[in-house]
Amino acid sequence: MTPPGDQPGFVPPPYPYDRLRELEPLAAAHEGGVVDLSIGTPCDAPPAFVLDALSSSGTERGYPASIGSPAYRDAAAGWLERRLGVTVAVDELAACIGTKEFVAGLPHWLRLRDPSRDTVLYPAISYPSYAMGATLAGARAVPVPPGPDGAPDLDAISADDASRALCLWVNVPGNPTGAVTDLGPAAAWGRAHGVPVASDECYVEFTWQxxxxxxxxxxxxxxxxxxxxxxxxxxxxxxxxxYAGDAELVHYLSELRKHAGFMVPGPVQAAAVAAWRDDAHVDEQCGRYLARLDLLADTLCERDILAARPDGAFYLWVAAPDGDAWGLARRLAAEGGALVSPGEFYGPQGAGFVRIAAVQPDDRLELLARRLRGVG
Structure with a gap:
């Protein structure tokens, strides 16, 4: 139904991964079915002790604290100190419901804070939600091209865009490229220009270099x-x-989110406490991803598709022969039964690549390898 008035309202664009449906019949034609490497959904089981905490917290009846329980924030702060070597005060950290809702919502909340600004800066090759968050806030989404090391080329940001910026997004290790870069220049640029810098670090445990x-x-x-x-x-x-960092900004966002009813459910908070406090299960997962990345890279190289282990995250970012990413995606579907993501999903500058997620169990990846090798 068209909204009243002369101008149509916002029409959501097609979700990028929905565009892969045209390749599904090619992949599904193989005995054993599709090996879906298109979306970074984990396939391995979470630790049993985390699921035990989820089911036995006794917190189902009460409203959870929007900012996160003291135990939740203490566990998260402890993880930051233990794994990343940084100390964060309790008023510099608050809970969010996963992070995609935070990524997509941050521009809207920052516009409420400073309506004079209307621009979101984000990496030109990146997760689509950075740009979509700007769109949903009625703001400008301005991509920042990568420099030689893969980090955003901060010198490419115009003075006008900097003066209008609500925030600058950075992402290390990067999705989809796996780049691991120094975040110091981005922090310094943000302070020099009075622009908050939001660093999406969800793959930080999977840093290989x-x-x-x-x-x-x-x-x-x-x-x-x-x-x-x-x-x-x-x-x-x-x-x-x-999210953690600037105390004033964390306070502002946590108060806004409290009014809006953003709350991590109590049982989930209990499970998260158990997860943040344990590192052994993560070290085991790192080993799984490294083995899967190596298997995929070796198999592709045998088929003259150049692939290498990334510096971080669990994706292969593979240049398509002749720059034809959709052609490579079709080839992998037809020859191996794999679904992979054309790089244009992550911005126009990624159009000559495909992203391959190492997120299927070992037996499924071995099946794919046999298909591509023409064995069995």
Missing amino acids: GPRRTILEHGTDGVLAVHSLSKRSNLAGVRAGF
């Missing part, structure tokens, strides 16, 4: 780090995360 990075190691003034259990602990279905 160099130390794990967080923007918080460069101080909390003017920055937010955003973290989630979805990838780290295979808990995408429970929706638990947090």
Whole structure:
């Protein structure tokens, strides 16, 4: 139904991954069916002790604290100190419902804070929700091209865009490229221009080259780090995360979110406490992803599709022969029964690549490898 008035209302664009349906019949024609490597949904079981905490907290009847329980925030802060080497005060950290809702909602909340600004800066090759968050807030989405090291080329940001910016998004390790870059320059740029810098660090545990990075190691003034259990602990279905950094900004956002009713459910908070406090299950998961990435990369290279282990995250970012990403996606569907994501899903500058997520069990990836090798 068309809204009243001369102008139509907002019409959501097609969800990028829905466009892969045309390739599903090609992939499904193989005995054993589709091997779906298109979306980064974890396939491995979360730890049993986390599920026990989820089912036995006794918190079902009461409203949970929007900011997160003291135990939730203490566990998250403890993880930051233990794994990333940064100390965050209790008033510099608050809960969020996973992180996608936070990513998509932040521009709207920042526009309420400062209506004079109307621009979201984000990496030109990136997760679609950074740009969509700007669109949903009625703001401008301005991509920042990557520099030689894969980090956003901050010198490419115009003075006008900087003066209008609500925030600058950064993402390390990067999705889809896997780039691991220094976050110090982004933090410094944000402070110099009075622009909050939001750092999406949901893949930080899966850092394969160099130390794990967080923007918080460069101080909390003017920055937010955003973290989630979805990838780290295979808990995408429970929706638990947090944001931490600038105390004034965290306070503003947590008060706004409290009024809007954003609350991580009590049982989920209890499960998250157990997950944030344990690292052994994450170390095991790291081993699984490394083995899967290597199997996929080796198999593709045998078929003259150049692929290499990324510096971080669990995706292969593969240049398509002749730059034809949809052609490579069709080839992998037809020859191996795999669904992969054309790079244009992550911005026009990614159009010559495909993203391949190492998120299927070992037996499914071995099946794919046999198909592509023409064995069995």
